[in-house]
Amino acid sequence: MVVLAKAELEQIALPAAQPPLADVRAVDLSAAPGPDRAAAARTLVAACEEQGFFRVTGHGVPQELVRAVEAAAAAFFALPQAEKEGATGEPIGYGCKQIGDGGDLGWIEYLLLCLTSAGTVPAASFPFSTLPCAAAAAAAASLSEPCSPLRELLEEYAAAVRRVACGLLELMAEGLGIEPADAIxxxxxxxxxxxxxxxxxxxxxPVQPGSLLTGFGEHTDPQIISVLRSNGTTGLEIAGHDGAWASVPPDAESFFINVGDALQVLTNGRFRSVKHRVVVSSERSRVSMIFLGGPPPGARLAPLPQLLGDGGGRSRYREFTWKEYKSSSHRGRLVDDRLRPFEN
Incomplete structure (x- = not known):
């Protein structure tokens, strides 16, 4: 349950604007090798250059799994507040209204999970093994398997979406002409x-119809790539190069992809990390799940040499480690330009 004081609600209130719908490019990850895959790679590169945002079809993640995870997550958030707040500690934590350490607030509650390379959550560190898993919702999703606890569903989902992220980054390398295929x-x-x-x-x-609150304030994602899925509810908005906001139409089948700050660095600014936010109305609950793909803490980030040209073009960013960047970004506000201190 999200509870904010009157002054806090005023802080996150937004004008009741109706931005235009965003025209979001679609990339088919299932395209067969040959002309179709080459076309998908070109579309992906164009989308990353123009918006830093696109949607992916042909991803191979079963809709039954997606619906079951959404239902289990909704069941968790419907639990009494004391039970949710007890689900804290590494590598997972429950949070409410406060986003990061910079003082940002939002009409939001969330679970944040640290993942292994296989996309799973260490079971011994996960306190949800006894939670109800929304058996009715699983039945509604026509699942034949036994009812799984939230932990097991999140493990399976994270592994599947991580494969999507890696597949997209390989297609991206192909579109950019970068070798080897797994360079990113x-x-x-x-x-x-x-x-x-x-x-x-x-x-x-808790606002009048037509009024809006900030759910998650304007920001870019620090990581390389973000893979997002929501429960078919509006609220996500992206900013164009001119700063104007556009509303992302809900999509029951696709995943939405954000270019992150680290990918902007790797491409020397050719791809732009997209500014986005979530706005909340009084109408419907929104559940979204975001896989955030980041590099190892010690990984050194700098523009890929193959994107600087044969003549050794100018690098817009100095080399730094992911640990250094993550530490720096966590100290600021959501809206801050976190890459500025790392520019040449």
Whole structure:
């Protein structure tokens, strides 16, 4: 349950604007090798250059799994507050209204999970093994398997979405003409990769119809790539190069992909990390699940040499480690330009 004081609600109130719908490119990850895959790679590169955002079809993640995870997450967020707040500690934690350490607030509660390279959560450190798993929702999703606890569903989901992220990064390398094919994806697939799964819940807001609250404020994602799925509810908005906001239409089948700060660095600014936010109305609860694919803490980040040209083009960013960047980004506000201190 999200509870904010009157002053806090005023802090996150937004004008009741209706931005235009975003025109989001679609990339088919199942395209067969040959002309179709080459076309998908070109579309992906164009989307990363123009918006830093696209949706992916042909991802291979079963809809039954997605629906079961969403139902189990909704069941967790419906638990009494004391039970949710007891689900804290590494590598997982429950949070409410406060986002990061910079003082940002939102109409949000969330689970944040640290993942292994295989996309799983260490079971011994996960306190949810006794939680109900929404058997009714699983039945509604036509699952034939025995009812799984939330932990097991999140493990399976994270592993599946991590494969999507790696497949997209390999297609991206192909579109950029980078070799080897895993030049970028191996940063997410490494045994020490800093991958996370964030499950956000935005309850209906206590405002008048037509009024809006900030669910998750304007920001870019620090990691290489983000793979997002929501429960078919509006609220996600992206900013164009001119700063104007556009509303992302809900999609029951696709995943949405964000270019992250680290990928902007790797491509020397050719791909732009997309600014985005979530706004909340009083109408419907929103549940979103975001896989955040980051490199190992000690990985050194700098523009890929193959993207600097044969003449050794100018690098826009100095070399730094992911640990250094993550530590720096956590000290600021969501809206801060976190890459500025690392520019040449």
């Amino acid at each position: 994806s191996r940063l997410v697939a490494d045994t020490e990769s800093d991958n996370m799964l964030r499950v956000n819940h935005y309850p209906p807001a």
